[in-house]
Amino acid sequence: MFLDANENSLASLAKDGFNRYPDPLQRELKKEISKIKGVHAHHIFLGNGSDEPIDLLFRAFCEPHIDKYIQFAPTYGMYKVCADINGNEGINIPLNADFDIEYKTVAPYLTDDVKLVFICSPNNPTGNTINVEEIEKILNNAKGIVVIDEAYIDFSSHPSYLKQLGKYDNLVVLQTFSKAWGMAALRLGMAFASEQIITVLNSIKYPYNLNQATQDIALEAVKREGEMKDMVKVLNLQKTELTKSLQELPQVSHIYPSDANFVLCKVSDANDIYRYLAENLIIVRNRSKVMLCENCLRITVGTQEENKKLIECLKKY
Numbered sequence: 149m150f151l152d153a154n155e156n157s158l159a160s161l162a163k164d165g166f167n168r169y170p171d172p173l174q175r176e177l178k179k180e181i182s183k184i185k186g187v188h189a190h191h192i193f194l195g196n197g198s199d200e201p202i203d204l205l206f207r208a209f210c211e212p213h214i215d216k217y218i219q220f221a222p223t224y225g226m227y228k229v230c231a232d233i234n235g236n237e238g239i240n241i242p243l244n245a246d247f248d249i250e251y252k253t254v255a256p257y258l259t260d261d262v263k264l265v266f267i268c269s270p271n272n273p274t275g276n277t278i279n280v281e282e283i284e285k286i287l288n289n290a291k292g293i294v295v296i297d298e299a300y301i302d303f304s305s306h307p308s309y310l311k312q313l314g315k316y317d318n319l320v321v322l323q324t325f326s327k328a329w330g331m332a333a334l335r336l337g338m339a340f341a342s343e344q345i346i347t348v349l350n351s352i353k354y355p356y357n358l359n360q361a362t363q364d365i366a367l368e369a370v371k372r373e374g375e376m377k378d379m380v381k382v383l384n385l386q387k388t389e390l391t392k393s394l395q396e397l398p399q400v401s402h403i404y405p406s407d408a409n410f411v412l413c414k415v416s417d418a419n420d421i422y423r424y425l426a427e428n429l430i431i432v433r434n435r436s437k438v439m440l441c442e443n444c445l446r447i448t449v450g451t452q453e454e455n456k457k458l459i460e461c462l463k464k465y
């Protein structure tokens with residue numbers, strides 16, 4: 149008998165059980181995630197997308213208007229969004245010509261007031277995996293926390309940093325159900341870290357940050373990891389085909405190698421091609437204004453039919 153939380157004791161108009169607040173620590177779901185990731189539940193934080201832990205990391209570890217963070221440009225936009233809201237200045241270090249990190253360009257910036265370093269690998273919007281040796285040097289020398297955002301790791305043949313969790317107590321690995329698992333609408337992200345960091349994140353999150361529907365549906369989905377891997381294989385094959393077809397087009401000058409489910413391509417006139425595709429109801433991401441991405445479009449791998457339509461449309465450009 150639960151008479152403690154002012155819920156409706158009679159029933160739910162949505163679904164049986166939905167009249168009760170969900171488990172704030174998502175224990176059942178964490179147990180299943182723990183099995184597939186090989187990480188103890190004490191090292192797992194679950195959030196409303198991986199955007200939630202990004203936001204919480206700033207609020208927990210970056211003193212507004214005092215502390216700073218590092219990111220490598222071009223990269224995922226959410227780090228800056230959360231930093232701006234929290235009042236933290238960013239040090240934006242450009243990637244090199246291969247879109248990789250070189251430790252020597254980072255070293256001078258690893259000062260005491262840099263509390264977070266964000267490394268996105270495979271990187272969005274470039275698609276490449278960041279060099280392991282350079283990441284290790286950052287992990288060994290950063291004064292604060294190093295966050296490795298592995299949103300696209302399931303598409304990659306490179307190993308995850310999850311295996312390094314025991315070695316670095318300043319490491320946070322982010323993963324998500326939004327990409328390979330096909331669950332973007334449910335909003336479920338993961339942060340893996342030392343027990344101390346996870347405890348801090350849990351202490352500042354909203355109590356019921358993951359709703360019951362997400363927990364229920366994810367609990368069933370996690371048991372179908374094999375099907376996720378099959379989909380990844382299909383998408384990676386489609387990516388290879390799409391890359392080949394794009395390369396044959398005269399307006400495409402370069403396709404960057406991708407370990408993710410999208411390709412970044414350099415084209416003759418990104419703004420005009422973006423506009424032309426949009427007129428034909430095909431929406432891609434124009435990254436032309438982003439550092440090092442002049443005239444680049446980021447294209448998500450679609451279904452076979454969608455990819456074919458895209459290529460046919462571009463042929464008529």
Ligand SMILES: *Cc1c(COP(=O)(O)O)cnc(C)c1O
Binds near residue numbers: 268272299326335
């Ligand atoms: C898509 C993406 C995410 C996922 O965000 P969610 O909030 O989990 O949907 C995180 N990081 C990067 C780099 C992404 O591209």
